[in-house]
Amino acid sequence: MGRTGESTDVGKEEPIRVVLAxxxxxxxxxxKEMLATDGGIEVVGEAENGxxxxxxxxxxxxxxxxxxxxxxxxxxxxxxxxxxxxxSPPPGIVSxxxxxQSRLRRxxxxxxxxxxxxxxxxxxxxxxxxxxSRPLRTxxxxxxxxxxxx
Numbered sequence: 001m002g003r004t005g006e007s008t009d010v011g012k013e014e015p016i017r018v019v020l021a022x023x024x025x026x027x028x029x030x031x032k033e034m035l036a037t038d039g040g041i042e043v044v045g046e047a048e049n050g051x052x053x054x055x056x057x058x059x060x061x062x063x064x065x066x067x068x069x070x071x072x073x074x075x076x077x078x079x080x081x082x083x084x085x086x087x088s089p090p091p092g093i094v095s096x097x098x099x100x101q102s103r104l105r106r107x108x109x110x111x112x113x114x115x116x117x118x119x120x121x122x123x124x125x126x127x128x129x130x131x132x133s134r135p136l137r138t139x140x141x142x143x144x145x146x147x148x149x150x
Contacts, residue, residue, distance in 0.1 A: 015042040016134050019062040021053035021079065022096070023071040027119070031066060031126070038127050050074030054082045062091050063134045064114075066126075069097040069104075077111065084112045092133030096121075 018035060020043055022028040028046060035041045045060045047053040050067075051074040057065055065083055069076035076095065084090045092114035097104070105116040114133035117125060 013040070015040050016064055016130060017042055017044045017060070017062045018130060019043075019045040019047065019053065019056050019060060019065045019091075021047040021050065021056075021065060021071065021076070022068040023048050034123050034126055035130065037123065041127065041130055048072075050076055050079035053079045054086070057083045057091060058086055061087065064092040064094060064130050066094045066096060066130065067113075069095055069099075069108075077108075080108070080111055080113060089135055092130075092135055094126075094129045094133050 018041055020028050020031050020035075022031060025048070028048070032043050032046070035043055044062055045056040047056045049071045053065065053067060053071075053076075054074070067076050067080060067083075071079075076097075080093055080095065083093065090112070093112065094115045094117060095108045095113045096117050096119055098119050108116050115129035117129050121129070
């Protein structure tokens with residue numbers, strides 16, 4: 001309960017559940033700290049390569065995956081395709097890279113990415129991309145929530 005008896009849960013939306021897939025640990029930590037400044041975002045998993053990103057996304061079923069394109073074991077493009085194919089519903093994908101090229105941006109968007117950011121993006125750009133990439137909310141199969149009535 002909040003002050004004067006008001007409920008703190010009324011109208012409160014659940015946080016956006018995010019997986020961070022970035023091979024550089026320090027950069028991944030920086031992304032996590034940036035996202036932690038927004039109470040509406042929760043990092044629920046981390047991966048240091050594309051194969052781990054696919055496995056973690058499969059396990060935790062995030063709303064959004066922030067996915068570096070250049071990683072060992074499995075490149076970000078391949079991971080993107082697998083994450084979208086295996087997710088039900090598929091998460092939003094924020095692709096990040098050092099190379100801010102319009103051709104690459106178009107290719108990734110055609111592949112199903114929700115957003116594309118340069119690694120030099122600002123805090124506001126990162127948070128905006130994550131929030132804008134969240135798929136429409138549907139009840140999670142494992143949550144016990146009933147689907148909305150129409």
